[in-house]
Amino acid sequence: MMVIMRDGATDEEVQHLIDKVKSVGLDVHVSRGEFKTIIGLLGDTAKARELPLSAFPGVEKVVPILKPFKLVSRDFKEEDTIVKVGDLSIGGNSFIVAAGPCAVESKDQMVEIAKMVKKAGAGMLRGGAFKPRSSPYSFQGLGEDGLKILAEAREATGLPVVTEVMDAGDVELVAEYADVLQIGARNMQNFLLLKEVGMYEKPVLIKRGLSATIEELLMAAEYVMSGGNPNVILCERGIRTFETYTRNTLDISAVALVKMLSHLPILVDPSHAAGRWDLIEPLSMAAMAVGAHGVLIEVHPNPEDALSDGAQSLKYNKFDLLMDELKKTGAVFGKEM
Ligand code: PEP
Numbered sequence: 001m002m003v004i005m006r007d008g009a010t011d012e013e014v015q016h017l018i019d020k021v022k023s024v025g026l027d028v029h030v031s032r033g034e035f036k037t038i039i040g041l042l043g044d045t046a047k048a049r050e051l052p053l054s055a056f057p058g059v060e061k062v063v064p065i066l067k068p069f070k071l072v073s074r075d076f077k078e079e080d081t082i083v084k085v086g087d088l089s090i091g092g093n094s095f096i097v098a099a100g101p102c103a104v105e106s107k108d109q110m111v112e113i114a115k116m117v118k119k120a121g122a123g124m125l126r127g128g129a130f131k132p133r134s135s136p137y138s139f140q141g142l143g144e145d146g147l148k149i150l151a152e153a154r155e156a157t158g159l160p161v162v163t164e165v166m167d168a169g170d171v172e173l174v175a176e177y178a179d180v181l182q183i184g185a186r187n188m189q190n191f192l193l194l195k196e197v198g199m200y201e202k203p204v205l206i207k208r209g210l211s212a213t214i215e216e217l218l219m220a221a222e223y224v225m226s227g228g229n230p231n232v233i234l235c236e237r238g239i240r241t242f243e244t245y246t247r248n249t250l251d252i253s254a255v256a257l258v259k260m261l262s263h264l265p266i267l268v269d270p271s272h273a274a275g276r277w278d279l280i281e282p283l284s285m286a287a288m289a290v291g292a293h294g295v296l297i298e299v300h301p302n303p304e305d306a307l308s309d310g311a312q313s314l315k316y317n318k319f320d321l322l323m324d325e326l327k328k329t330g331a332v333f334g335k336e337m
């Protein structure tokens with residue numbers, strides 16, 4: 001980290017800053033130019049982030065050099081992390097498809113969907129038992145009953161299950177049934193929840209917050225990894241912009257950037273990004289082309305009756321077509337599917 005002092009900052013101001021920085025255990029490298037003094041901070045600069053350096057007298061600008069995330073960083077681990085979920089490998093050259101309804105609605109329906117998406121080639125089953133709904137009057141999910149249904153659908157198909165956990169107090173319960181713990185976009189910065197899932201070994205899928213920067217997404221992953229859980233998968237699911245034709249805007253560049261900055265696998269959720277079924281195929285193709293390690297797709301036998309997110313859910317026949325396209329394109333890109 002570097003602190004650039006204003007033109008004409010006094011010796012006292014420079015010394016005051018140096019004293020303060022040294023008092024938290026850091027060393028300094030001072031470079032005095034004709035007009036400007038630049039102070040380089042040496043040592044564990046995480047300590048310097050605790051100091052409001054830009055508020056010190058005489059300071060013009062604070063320039064961070066080291067990234068705030070460590071364990072998730074490519075600098076820390078060069079090779080791609082492959083997260084194992086049963087027999088499934090997520091990361092590296094593989095491209096996985098997790099598919100299923102937005103919410104678990106009933107046992108018969110869930111088992112039917114699981115069989116259909118498995119037949120089409122999906123590698124994982126998705127479905128929410130605890131639903132983070134914008135309105136308290138909307139369907140909130142079946143809770144533990146929904147988890148039991150997911151486990152039955154896994155039993156019937158062998159597909160591992162990814163499902164959301166919304167509350168730190170529910171992690172133990174959800175972990176009993178799920179193969180991957182999903183942290184939803186609205187909870188990406190629920191730090192108590194991140195710390196809790198960090199205490200498990202179970203893989204964690206972290207969805208990017210609606211207005212979260214890429215760095216904030218990576219810091220959420222840092223929470224989980226620093227808690228001791230290395231099995232983290234990231235997910236770009238669209239961010240809030242001024243555009244209204246889509247529910248969110250899929251930030252495709254985030255995928256490429258995350259792959260440069262981090263060794264962790266990253267999936268794309270075109271369903272929640274677009275909010276409309278007719279964009280799922282082109283956005284899935286874009287996800288594959290940009291280097292995502294897979295996609296999360298909402299599928300429903302009868303979207304018009306879905307209890308949530310019907311507008312963005314694919315019917316079975318559309319999901320089959322999507323899988324065909326992904327397999328064909330995956331062969332061109334040399335993806336393992
Ligand atoms: C979901 O995947 O069911 C979900 C609610 O997604 P998000 O948290 O990305 O909105």
Ligand code: MN
Nearest residue numbers: 102298308309
């Ligand atoms: Mn949904």
